[in-house]
Amino acid sequence: MRVLLIGGGHSAYFAANAIKDIDPTGKLIIIEFTSEKAEVLSKTFPFAEVLHQEIDEVESYIKTNASILDALIAATESDSLNLRYCKVGRENAIPLIIAILNNPLNYEIFAKEGIRYIINPYSFIPVELSEILGSATNIIYKLPAGGVMLASIKIESEEHMHKLRKELDKSNDISMIFVSRSGEIKNSLSDLDLGGRLYLLGSEKKIKNILKMVGE
Amino acid sequence: MINDFILRILIAASVLVFTYFISKYARVSLERAFSKFGVEFARKISEFVRYFIIFLGVAAVVSILSLDVMAISIIIASVAIFLLISMRDIVLNLAAELYLAIRRPFKENDWIKVGEIEGTVKSIGSMDTEIITYDGELVIVPNSYFLRYPVINKSQSLARYVELKLTFQKGNLDDLESAINDVLEEIKSELFGEPELLSISEKDNRVEAFISLPVVNVRKLRWLAARIAKGFLARGIEVEVE
Numbered sequence: 001m002r003v004l005l006i007g008g009g010h011s012a013y014f015a016a017n018a019i020k021d022i023d024p025t026g027k028l029i030i031i032e033f034t035s036e037k038a039e040v041l042s043k044t045f046p047f048a049e050v051l052h053q054e055i056d057e058v059e060s061y062i063k064t065n066a067s068i069l070d071a072l073i074a075a076t077e078s079d080s081l082n083l084r085y086c087k088v089g090r091e092n093a094i095p096l097i098i099a100i101l102n103n104p105l106n107y108e109i110f111a112k113e114g115i116r117y118i119i120n121p122y123s124f125i126p127v128e129l130s131e132i133l134g135s136a137t138n139i140i141y142k143l144p145a146g147g148v149m150l151a152s153i154k155i156e157s158e159e160h161m162h163k164l165r166k167e168l169d170k171s172n173d174i175s176m177i178f179v180s181r182s183g184e185i186k187n188s189l190s191d192l193d194l195g196g197r198l199y200l201l202g203s204e205k206k207i208k209n210i211l212k213m214v215g216e
Numbered sequence: 217m218i219n220d221f222i223l224r225i226l227i228a229a230s231v232l233v234f235t236y237f238i239s240k241y242a243r244v245s246l247e248r249a250f251s252k253f254g255v256e257f258a259r260k261i262s263e264f265v266r267y268f269i270i271f272l273g274v275a276a277v278v279s280i281l282s283l284d285v286m287a288i289s290i291i292i293a294s295v296a297i298f299l300l301i302s303m304r305d306i307v308l309n310l311a312a313e314l315y316l317a318i319r320r321p322f323k324e325n326d327w328i329k330v331g332e333i334e335g336t337v338k339s340i341g342s343m344d345t346e347i348i349t350y351d352g353e354l355v356i357v358p359n360s361y362f363l364r365y366p367v368i369n370k371s372q373s374l375a376r377y378v379e380l381k382l383t384f385q386k387g388n389l390d391d392l393e394s395a396i397n398d399v400l401e402e403i404k405s406e407l408f409g410e411p412e413l414l415s416i417s418e419k420d421n422r423v424e425a426f427i428s429l430p431v432v433n434v435r436k437l438r439w440l441a442a443r444i445a446k447g448f449l450a451r452g453i454e455v456e457v458e
Contacts, residue, residue, distance in 0.1 A: 001408045001432055027405045067352050068439050070408065070432035093336040093348040095325060095433050096374070114324050 001026040004069050005048075006058060006085050007076035008032035008041050011100040011121065015075050016045050031058055033076075055081065059088045066092035075100040079109075086115045137211060142204060149204040151211065152197050161192050163214040171210065174202035228277040235273025239266040256342060257317045260310075305360060309343045312359035316340060321362070326371035327434060330362060336435070350434040375408040375430040378437060382444070383456040384423040389416060392423055392453070399447035400427065403440060408432045 001023050005015055008030065019028055028048040032038040038052035053061060062072065062085060072089040074082035079102050089097045090113075098117040099110050110118045130138040134154060141150040155161050168176065168189055178186045181195035192198065200207055243262040250258035275289070300307060322328045326337050328347070335349035345362070347355045370376060384392055393416055400411040409430040416425040429440065441457040448455040 002406055002436075023408075025405050067435040068406075068433065070406075070436070090325060091338065093325065093338050093435070095327070095336065097325065116323065116325065 001070040002029070002068055003027070003071045003073065004029050004031065004062070004065070005073045005075060006031045006082075007074070007100075008034070008037040009075070009077045011077075011102075012073075012075040013044075015073055015100060016048060019073075020045070020047055031061065058085060062088045062094070063092055066094050069094050071096035071098065073098045073100065077102060079103055079106045083110060083113060083115075086110065087113060090114060140199075147204045148201070149207040150199065150201050151207050152199050153211070153214070155192055155194055155196050155198060157194070160214065161194065164198065164210075165189050165192065167210050167213045168200075171202070171206060174200055174206055174210070176200050224280055228280045231273060231276050231280060235270060235276075239269040239273070242266060242269055257313065260342070261314075305358065306343070308360035308363065309358055312361075312363050313342050315363060316345075316359060321367045322369045322371070326369055327376065329368040329370060330357070331365035333357060348435065350437050352435055352438075375432055376434055378429050378431055378434065379414065380427050380429065380437075380441065380444070381458045382425040382427060383458070384425070384448075385454060386418070386421050387423055387453070389418070389423065392416065392425070395448060395451050395453055396425055396427065398451070399444055402447050403429075403443055406431075406436065406440060406443075 003019055003023075003026060005012055005019070005028060012030065016028060016030060019026065028045070030038075030041055030045065030048050030050045031053050032041055032050060033053065033055055035052045038050050041048070042050035051061075062069070066089070069089075072085065072094045074085045074089075074097075076082055076085075082099050082102075083106075086097050086099050096117065097115055098119060099115050100119045100121065101107060101110070104120045104122045107118055107120060127138060127140055131140070131152065136154050136156060138152045139149060140152055143149070153164065155164070168174065176187070176189075177199050178188075178191055179197045179199065180186065180191070180193055200210065243266040246262035246265055247258045250261050271292075275292075322337055322340075324337050324339060327335070328337060333347055333349070333355055335347040335355065338346040338348050338354070342359075344359055345357050347357055349355060382396065393413065396413050396416070400413065404411060407430050411430070412428040414426040414428050416423065418424075429437075431437065431440070445455055445457050
């Protein structure tokens with residue numbers, strides 16, 4: 001796969017390594033704006049083709065190569081630049097356009113511009129805090145494609161446990177495991193006990209329905 | 217007689233005021249309700265309903281004032297029918313926009329096939345949709361087209377498996393198979409997975425081979441075909457790629 005990664009900062013570093021793992025034989029092109037950084041990048045990522053380009057030259061590179069690029073990942077340290085490049089990629093029908101956010105508050109702006117894949121590197125802060133601090137319900141992960149959701153629910157009362165059992169008995173398309181208060185991992189509804197956590201994996205719609213039914 | 221006329225005018229004025237407020241309320245409520253289908257779409261629907269309510273209000277006022285409702289209705293109906301017939305395509309396109317907004321059969325950047333047209337959706341407008349074919353041509357498809365032909369959305373999986381036919385002048389099958397595998401190895405970095413040699417056989421003094429390429433960007437095919445031909449040429453083999 002031919003992937004264009006724009007940027008040479010932390011986000012781009014992790015993206016480049018991930019791409020190498022996912023598609024070891026693929027073609028990765030990295031564009032960086034400063035010559036010094038471009039030089040460092042070409043040594044850090046010898047498997048990639050590193051180009052040093054001015055900010056305004058990138059758009060023309062995208063337009064020229066749009067018909068052979070499979071993916072564009074905008075990972076510069078400026079969200080406005082990322083949005084600019086994503087828009088050019090979208091207008092030139094590159095199949096996969098991925099933006100890596102610097103400021104999570106800009107998510108909606110990207111979404112409104114029709115950017116389908118927006119990675120928010122900060123999204124795990126509230127998730128991990130919720131797990132550590134024992135929040136009642138926690139949406140751990142929502143897959144960007146496919147509408148799959150992973151949620152964790154703390155069993156707080158007998159009534160809560162009864163409701164959950166009732167709802168889950170009816171749903172045979174949700175996978176679950178239960179982690180008891182003592183840390184044991186179980187996979188049967190009959191093992192639910194107070195203070196433990198139930199982890200549900202299924203479609204976003206089904207999981208949300210269950211959370212609603214049990215009053216979360 | 218004069219009292220009766222003044223009363224009619226007062227009632228007509230009240231109906232007009234009532235119509236104005238109802239149409240305004242309907243516009244705001246509908247805009248909010250339909251906003252999930254897009255701001256522009258919500259605005260159009262709410263404007264349409266607003267004007268329809270105003271039209272009903274005016275018809276009621278005419279009736280209250282005892283003007284010749286029948287004549288006015290016939291004129292309005294004739295104008296409406298004339299507009300509907302003369303702007304049939306525009307009306308169809310608007311109906312299609314409604315269908316696209318509610319059903320959402322595809323999104324921008326999806327790879328779709330509709331009728332004879334296949335390509336990446338560049339943009340979805342209120343009247344037409346822009347599609348870039350794998351030849352790189354921009355096709356502007358009126359939205360009404362999507363009401364007439366089934367839409368096949370091929371974007372469910374990232375990679376699409378495309379078959380290419382390679383035709384060689386007669387040669388040794390084993391040598392050609394080995395050359396094909398070498399050339400496929402050379403273009404592997406452009407693909408989303410392993411390319412595959414599906415079959416190779418002799419036919420009418422020629423050798424035909426079919427290969428399968430997993431590609432993400434189907435527009436790349438022409439470029440890939442050129443690279444494949446170049447790869448064989450470098451090995452002294454002439455090939456036709458289809």
